[in-house]
Amino acid sequence: MTASQTQPHASRYPAGAQAFPHRDLLGIGQLERHEILFLLDEAEQWVDLNRQRQKHSDSLAGLTIINAFFENSTRTLLSFEIAGKRLGADVVNMHAAQSSVKKGETLIDTAITLNAMRADAIVIRHGSSGATGLIADKVDCPVLNAGDGQHEHPTQALLDALALRHALRERGQSGDDFTGLTITICGDILHSRVARSNLLCLQALGATVRLCAPPALMPSGIEAMGAQVFHDFDAALDGADVVMMLRLQTERMSGQFIPSAREYHYLYGLTAARLAKAGEGALVMHPGPMNRGVEIDSDVADMIDRSIITRQVEMGVAIRMAALDVLTRRTRGVAGWRETA
Ligand code: ASP
Numbered sequence: 001m002t003a004s005q006t007q008p009h010a011s012r013y014p015a016g017a018q019a020f021p022h023r024d025l026l027g028i029g030q031l032e033r034h035e036i037l038f039l040l041d042e043a044e045q046w047v048d049l050n051r052q053r054q055k056h057s058d059s060l061a062g063l064t065i066i067n068a069f070f071e072n073s074t075r076t077l078l079s080f081e082i083a084g085k086r087l088g089a090d091v092v093n094m095h096a097a098q099s100s101v102k103k104g105e106t107l108i109d110t111a112i113t114l115n116a117m118r119a120d121a122i123v124i125r126h127g128s129s130g131a132t133g134l135i136a137d138k139v140d141c142p143v144l145n146a147g148d149g150q151h152e153h154p155t156q157a158l159l160d161a162l163a164l165r166h167a168l169r170e171r172g173q174s175g176d177d178f179t180g181l182t183i184t185i186c187g188d189i190l191h192s193r194v195a196r197s198n199l200l201c202l203q204a205l206g207a208t209v210r211l212c213a214p215p216a217l218m219p220s221g222i223e224a225m226g227a228q229v230f231h232d233f234d235a236a237l238d239g240a241d242v243v244m245m246l247r248l249q250t251e252r253m254s255g256q257f258i259p260s261a262r263e264y265h266y267l268y269g270l271t272a273a274r275l276a277k278a279g280e281g282a283l284v285m286h287p288g289p290m291n292r293g294v295e296i297d298s299d300v301a302d303m304i305d306r307s308i309i310t311r312q313v314e315m316g317v318a319i320r321m322a323a324l325d326v327l328t329r330r331t332r333g334v335a336g337w338r339e340t341a
Contacts, residue, residue: 013038016336020326024136024143027152028200036204037176040162043315043322047162050086050317059325060089063120063332068110069146070096070126075288075313076146076155080123083320089120107131111138120331121324124148129193142327150191150252155319156287157197161205162315164242167283167308179206184236184278186212186268187246187295190219191253194287195246199227212236214268216257217248233268237277244285245270245296261294270296275306283308 013019013034020035028036049055065084069077077093084091094114105113107126111134114122121142124132129149136143147153161178168175183202189195189211202209203226211222212230223229230236237243248257248264258264275282284300284307292298301307329337 009037009041012041017330023327023330025154025323025327026133026136026143026145028154028157028197028204029152031204033204036158036161036201039158039319039322039326040165042326043158043162043318046086046318046321047166047315050314055086056088057086058088060084060087060328060332063089063328064118065089065091065121065123065324066094066114066117066119067091067123067146068094068114068125070124070131071147073125073146075316076125079313079316080144080146080320082317083324086317087321087324089324107134108138111135115139115141121328141331144323144327147193149193150196151193152197153193154197155316155323156194157201158323159312159316159319160198160244160285160287161201162319163285163308163312164283166311166315171281177206178202181207181241182210182239182279183207183242183244184210184212184240185244185246186233186236186270188217188248189213189222189246190217191249192246198244199225210236210240212268214258214264233274234277237274240278240282242283242285243270243275243278246287247289247291247295265294269294270300272297272299275300282306285309285312287312
């Protein structure tokens with residue numbers, strides 16, 4: 001049996017393709033709790049592999065994966081590329097800056113072009129919310145959303161959950177489920193796809209989620225998604241078990257949303273003194289890229305026993321391997337995954 005045919009913790013989810021009956025991974029909003037757990041459990045084998053000297057599997061040998069990135073990226077693009085290569089696939093990166101998109105080609109034409117090249121999976125990052133769904137409707141292979149505008153960034157939320165699970169386990173806590181945990185997400189909630197995907201994912205796994213931002217950077221009506229809303233960072237931190245900091249998404253802002261970076265740091269920056277207001281030993285997370293001295297101070301970002309920021313990056317590769325492996329099982333005819341369309 002190959003690694004991709006195993007089902008760790010099989011009692012938690014239905015057998016075979018029913019464990020993950022989706023062709024695409026477009027958002028956490030489309031997933032059931034057991035489907036999230038399935039992807040997290042599947043990623044564990046890849047965490048182990050990635051810690052070996054020999055990090056190669058041939059599960060996806062012969063398949064072609066196209067990473068089509070219409071927005072800048074460091075971590076996500078690199079980790080999808082590494083993930084595909086470690087699984088033995090041929091990986092091609094398309095950067096919008098060098099593509100015909102700059103010549104005015106529509107998104108639909110780009111999608112049709114990618115489809116004609118017979119990719120076996122397409123990973124897309126795009127500046128418009130819903131763009132990945134639009135492409136998924138036009139192509140024949142699985143589509144993975146690597147961030148679409150302000151909408152969703154599902155693999156980021158999954159890797160955050162995996163990093164948190166590992167950190168909790170190391171502390172002797174179960175880490176399997178986040179029931180009883182209070183997680184504060186602070187920053188530019190309005191423009192953040194990471195906040196949206198994490199809210200959905202963390203709540204599905206049982207956590208209480210607090211969102212904190214200045215009023216101008218908080219989406220109206222977000223309470224309806226079950227979040228507790230704060231504008232006072234100290235109050236939002238009180239007793240929190242995890243603090244996730246987000247960058248100001250200046251590239252998505254039209255107009256003045258904050259008076260100055262200095263004032264923003266004063267009110268919403270995570271300093272060591274502020275972190276002391278959270279629960280004892282609270283963990284610190286950030287999806288990157290960080291603006292040190294704005295939303296987070298260096299001494300907090302680099303705290304060895306509290307910050308799990310580099311672990312988030314590590315888990316990103318494993319989660320993306322799991323997503324690529326699971327979504328291509330039907331194409332590969334993996335036993336138990338053939339029967340569903
Ligand atoms: N890297 C994350 C994203 O693509 C967070 C950020 O850019 O601030 O959304």
